[in-house]
Amino acid sequence: MGRFAPSPTGPLHLGSLYTALASYLDARQHNGLWLLRIDDLDTPRNTPGASDEILNCLQSFGLHWDGEVYYQSQHLDQYEQTVAELQNRHELYPCTCSRSLLANSPLIYPGYCRAKTELTNTPHSLRVKTADISTRFVDDLQGEISQNLASEHGDFIVKRKDGIIAYQLACVVDDHRQKVSRVVRGYDLLDSTAKQLYLQHLLGYPSLQYMHIPLIVDHRGNKLSKQTRAEAVNSHQAGPTLFLLLTLLKQNPPPDLRLAAIDSILEWAIEHWQTERLTNTQTVSALQHN
Structure with a gap:
C-alpha cells in the first residue's frame, strides 16, 4: 500500500506530479492501494483552495486514489x-x-x-x-x-x-494508522527516513519499505519546487505531460504513446514499470527532454 502526501501550498507542478505518478505506478503494479493524504498541518503556509486544486489535478491526469482523502488537520x-x-x-x-x-x-x-x-x-x-x-x-x-x-x-x-x-x-503516525507499507517519494526526503525509522522503533511500529526517486532539476540544478517558482502543470496537456514524466522516470515509453488517451498511457506505464532504471540516480533534468 502506497501513498502520496502533498502540502496544500499551491497547485501541483511538474516535480510534484512526477512523484505522484511514480508512487501511483508502484502501488498499482504491486496490486496495492494508493492513498491520498493532504499534509495541511503547517497552517501558516497553506493556500486557500490549494487542496481542491490538487485533487482536481490528480483526477485530470487519471491518478485516482483509493478511499477517502486523509487530511492531517482532522487527526x-x-x-x-x-x-x-x-x-x-x-x-x-x-x-x-x-x-x-x-x-x-x-x-x-x-x-x-x-x-x-x-x-x-x-x-x-x-x-x-x-x-x-x-x-x-x-x-x-x-x-x-x-x-x-x-x-x-x-x-x-x-x-x-x-x-x-x-x-x-x-508522517509516522499517519503511515501506521493508514497501514502504509511502501513509501515512494523524492530524494530530498532521504534524510527524513532515518528519523522516521527511529520514531517507528520508539513507538513499536513496523518499519516500512522506502524508495527515493530522483528529483527533477532546472537549468541551474535546483529542484523544481514552489520556492523556485515552478509552474503549475497544465491539465489540458495531460497526455503529453504524462509521456514526458515517464521519460524522466526512464521508462522509455514508445513514441506512439505520446498522443494516446490517458488511460492507455497509464495502463502501459503500470505494465512496464521498471524501477531498476532509476537505481543510484539522484537528479534528472527536465531540459534534456523538452
Whole structure:
C-alpha cells in the first residue's frame, strides 16, 4: 500500500506530479492501494483552495486514489496522544532555544536543553532524544543507507514552538494508522527516513519499505519546487505531460504513446514499470527532454 502526501501550498507542478505518478505506478503494479493524504498541518503556509486544486489535478491526469482523502488537520488528537505517550516515557524534552541562538549554533543541535525534564510556561518546542547508534535501511533505489541520528542530525523537533506537530511525527503516525507499507517519494526526503525509522522503533511500529526517486532539476540544478517558482502543470496537456514524466522516470515509453488517451498511457506505464532504471540516480533534468 502506497501513498502520496502533498502540502496544500499551491497547485501541483511538474516535480510534484512526477512523484505522484511514480508512487501511483508502484502501488498499482504491486496490486496495492494508493492513498491520498493532504499534509495541511503547517497552517501558516497553506493556500486557500490549494487542496481542491490538487485533487482536481490528480483526477485530470487519471491518478485516482483509493478511499477517502486523509487530511492531517482532522487527526490532531492522534498526534497529541502520541506526543503524550513519548513524554510519559521520557523520550522528549522541552526546548526553549530561540532562533537567534540556534542561528549562531552548530548545524547539528548541540543539546542545550537536553537536561530539562519539566514543561515550562515559556514557549517551547519538544525534541526527541536521539541515541548514538547507526540507523540502517536499504532503499529500493539508493541502496544501503546508514545514518547516526545523534551525530548527523541531533535531537529533532516533533512539536514546534507554535504548537504545530512536526512533519516527522505526523508522517509516522499517519503511515501506521493508514497501514502504509511502501513509501515512494523524492530524494530530498532521504534524510527524513532515518528519523522516521527511529520514531517507528520508539513507538513499536513496523518499519516500512522506502524508495527515493530522483528529483527533477532546472537549468541551474535546483529542484523544481514552489520556492523556485515552478509552474503549475497544465491539465489540458495531460497526455503529453504524462509521456514526458515517464521519460524522466526512464521508462522509455514508445513514441506512439505520446498522443494516446490517458488511460492507455497509464495502463502501459503500470505494465512496464521498471524501477531498476532509476537505481543510484539522484537528479534528472527536465531540459534534456523538452
